[in-house]
Amino acid sequence: MKSSSYRGFYKLPLEERLRIISEFAELSDEESNILRNPDALPEEIADHMVENVIGRFTLPMGVGINFKINGKEYMIPMVTEEPSVIAAASNAAKMARDGGGFHASYTGSIMISQIQITDLTNPNYAAITIQEHKEEIIQMCNDKDPVLVKYGGGVVDVETRVLDTAVGKMLIVHLKVNTLDAMGANAVNTMAESVAPYLEEITGGRVYLRILSNLAVHRLARARVQVQKETLGEGVVDAILRAYAFAEVDPFRAATHNKGIMNGVVPVVLATGNDTRAIESGAHAYASITGTYKPLTVWEKDHDGNLVGTIELPMAVGLVGGATKIHPQAQVAVKMLGVKTSSELAMIIASVGLAQNLAALKVLATEGVQRGHMSLHARNLATTVGAKDDLLEQIVSIMIKEKNVRLEYAEELFNKLSTK
Structure with missing residues (x-):
């Protein structure tokens, strides 16, 4: 049985590390060479990915080891420039193994597309009108992406909100779209564009913005972990809880607490070709959703005195489209993970974020970060x-x-x- 648990992995020569990863993930010689090749992204592909290309920028790709998530062993590709991040995540994953590793879940792949309707004298009346035409709106949107609908996706609901703003009341329509294994930005934006004229017609208002929201509250990744008190050492559980209590009541500390979480999240998002800015903005918005900026994790002590932690954050990642399907190293990174669905990828990323937070709190509460x-x-x-x-x-x-x-x-x- 394959295991992601290795002792002294960082001491091995680069070639030996690559050999172990290639064997674990069953990479071909060509795929292994892509990982080590700084020119794996050809200039002609780079030139079509973004505008005004003048070159390519390389960052180190390392691997998080020791991870067991939902009973499955993972070696996790992580792209980062920051020292100690990968080692810390791997160490935390090792600490978690005695408690069964990480257990994760995902709420689904529903994205929100927002449509802003203004110039309404009767926004509440217009909101009810939209609800009466919900089925027509859903059908119009789904007609724009029959392939998504064919595989079980598409618009599943329409919601309305009346907001009182500095420029008067406006009506916001939320299209709730199941994007399946895609991140879904293009799909939901296209649907919003297509239905905007109809919304103007039935409300008498004027549509301005038609754009997805990165606060993906219907696309949450969750993970939990139990770390044995014997693994952490005497007094460390209480020290970690004191460190967490500080972050829970102070946004200045919470910001750095959550930055540490993103130290683990972003490298996996980047390695797999997903949108780091979307994930970061969604995470920090979610941390503030109560009106006060809070930690994305919660740490407690169970009845046996063991440390238990949880994380919950929006995780709109995909395996279809974008750089994930274009960038050669991102494709190999996805193969390294062995993931087949965006939900599995989201659960992995949440687990790495929880591991990173555990490692950071342990260091801060004991020896100090420096x-x-x-x-x-x-x-x-x-x-x-x-x-x-x-x-x-x-x-x-x-x-x-x-x-x-x-x-x-x-x-x-x-x-x-x-x-x-």
């Missing part, structure tokens, strides 16, 4: 000044021991030690 960061920062500085192999390790060791992690000092040590 220790791990400084080790990796020292390695980056030593690399910057040109140190390699044994000399690099020697410079890193000295900087950490002397707690003097600065570029100038790395350069001084390099000049001093390389002449010996």
Whole structure:
């Protein structure tokens, strides 16, 4: 049986890590080469992905190990520039294994498209009128995407809201669209565009905005974890709960708490070719949905004294269309995960976010965040000044021991030690 649990994985040479991942995910030689090739995204494809292309920008892709989610083993591709993120997530996933790993769920793939109707003298009357024509509206929208409807998707409901704004009352129509395994932005926007003239006709108002909402409250990913008190060590459970309690009542702390969660979420979203900005905006909006900015996780203690945590956040990711189907490395990343549905991908991402938060809280509540960061920062500085192999390790060791992690000092040590 395949396992994502490895001891000393980070110590292995890059080639050996790649071999293990390729074996785990059953990658072909061609797919393995795509992962290690900085030119895997050809210029001609890049030129069609965005405008005014002048080159390509490469970030490191690492792998989160030790993850067991809903009983299944995962090695998780993560693209990030920030040191310690992947190691922290992997360490937290290891801590979670004794409690059965992560258990995750997904509420479905319903996206909201908003249509703004203005210039109404009777917005509440217009709202009822729209509800009376709901079936016609749904049919008009679904006619624009028969393929989506064929596979079980399409508009499933129409909702209305009257808002009192600085420029007067306006009526907002929500099209609730099941986008299946697509993120769905193009589909829901096209539907909103198509039905706008009809809404003007039956309400007598004027339609302005027709656009999806990234606050995907009907597309929530949830995950939970139990970490044995013996795994964490005496006093650490209570220390983590104190750290969480701080974030729960203080938006200044909650912002950094949630940033740590996104340290895990965004690298997986990026690796699989999904929209990081959509996920981040939705997550932070959801954190504020009560009117006060709150943590996206909740940490508690169970009756046996073990640490238990949960996460809930909007997760509008897809496997159909966009960069997921265009970018060669994103395609390989999806294969590495072995996911077949957007719901499985969403549950994985939520679990990684929960793991990242667990790791961050443990470090903050015990040794402090700088220790791990400084080790990796020292390695980056030593690399910057040109140190390699044994000399690099020697410079890193000295900087950490002397707690003097600065570029100038790395350069001084390099000049001093390389002449010996």
